[in-house]
Ligand SMILES: Cc1ncc(C[n+]2csc(CCOP(=O)(O)OP(=O)(O)O)c2C)c(N)n1
């Protein structure tokens with residue numbers, strides 16, 4: 084029986100281990116979709132409400148699972164819709180393969196309906212981009228698209244004109260101008276690169292000379308958690324985490340200071356301010372002002388030679404895999420049996436600071452608010468999140484509460500749009516997570532703006548597929564403040580401007596009623612006492628659930644070290660007729676006070 088191009092493509096993707104394709108149909112991909120119908124043993128189609136969601140679902144799938152995430156869209160509008168999700172993959176370094184339709188070859192270049200110059204559209208975002216014009220080309224470009232996505236942790240795009248999908252498949256020949264390919268494997272995926280010995284020796288000297296060592300980890304340290312802990316134990320270091328590295332090590336370890344940066348913790352801020360030596364492992368966090376003042380000694384470990392030494396003037400740059408490089412480094416360090424002297428004192432001060440900080444957060448979460456303090460939502464979740472939970476957070480004020488208050492435990496996973504910081508990713512990420520781990524509960528923390536932008540419609544996707552999941556729990560928690568609150572605070576703090584209601588206010592909606600109407604569990608919370616029971620109920624539900632929490636928009640996301648000028652600007656905004664000034668200053672000050680006097684709340 085002859086095989087067509089679509090059939091070959093789907094079977095090859097199966098050999099690559101692809102079992103799900105997140106997509107939305109259109110006539111540019113009819114050949115592929117039709118073939119999926121004929122090939123029940125091939126990858127399954129997961130239908131979203133919007134191609135951007137398909138791309139986010141592929142990103143979520145790959146972030147939490149064993150990628151690549153694969154998404155599929157028609158040419159023209161479908162392709163354009165994918166773009167934000169693909170940039171999210173590019174910026175957070177996630178392996179995603181996008182397969183996109185195009186006008187038939189007979190019409191290409193003729194301004195045919197839905198014909199868009201897809202090479203121009205995708206050329207910046209895609210680490211590899213190719214159009215299949217004849218069947219013989221397919222194995223090479225398809226395998227390269229997958230290998231490049233996996234090997235470079237990046238999005239790649241394959242464009243297949245509609246008519247090509249339906250051509251009979253003929254393999255490349257051993258001939259001029261034909262390109263072969265080799266069978267799928269995952270060997271290239273995690274190359275264990277090691278820096279040269281002289282660089283490791285120098286790095287070990289720098290670390291050995293340090294008395295107050297700080298470690299910063301990012302997502303590049305994933306899989307090297309034990310080695311990071313060994314380094315911290317050997318040297319008395321504290322460990323701060325960039326946002327995407329939040330789940331690399333749990334938050335219940337005494338030397339882990341938690342998140343860093345504007346959304347970070349005070350112990351992380353102090354760790355960086357007071358250290359004499361910095362070791363960065365797999366982090367590309369751009370906010371230099373949250374790293375130590377220039378002039379401290381520093382070592383960086385990263386797999387990417389193009390992304391090293393550019394966030395801090397580091398003395399030794401180790402290009403290599405985090406785990407292997409840390410092991411090689413540990414072998415070279417002076418490792419006394421126990422910590423003594425300045426290193427002991429440093430470690431003790433870090434541990435005391437961390438313990439105090441958790442008390443501060445506890446008190447901050449209990450500050451009364453109108454009606455619910457948003458910090459309480461994440462605080463209560465930390466007490467209840469199942470050990471195997473996969474937690475996603477959207478971009479908005481909730482990012483602050485996720486970064487600071489969510490207490491990661493050993494097996495938990497978490498992620499967000501760390502670098503693009505796009506709104507509207509948390510619900511589709513959680514759906515992607517459910518397909519990567521159908522046996523684990525997923526929890527999405529989402530602002531009402533992000534919910535109106537993307538999340539609401541994807542609840543229908545969750546409803547549609549939840550019966551396929553062994554554990555049907557997908558809990559979406561909406562921070563209902565009728566405001567684009569994070570930006571409202573940025574306007575106040577950075578721009579010195581009062582809230583501009585015409586741009587910031589959101590239309591009212593009952594998210595819980597929407598969920599119920601969609602056949603899911605909907606829970607409304609309008610007071611602090613309802614928060615804990617709502618989590619309990621949602622986490623015990625037999626289907627996806629939505630918790631709609633009315634929360635206070637006046638709770639400022641105060642950065643760990645409030646810049647004096649930012650504070651002054653905030654106060655100015657409050658005094659200049661801000662319609663929400665009621666309560667803001669009081670609660671802001673109360674929150675700040677509790678950082679210094681945790682016992683007072
Ligand atoms: C696609 C996109 N558009 C705009 C922004 C800018 N932005 C960042 S956070 C935010 C407000 C989010 O509001 P909401 O989801 O209601 O969360 P809240 O901050 O109110 O908790 C906006 C507009 C963005 N990050 N992404």
Ligand SMILES: [Mg+2]
Nearest residue numbers: 530531532566
């Ligand atoms: Mg909001």
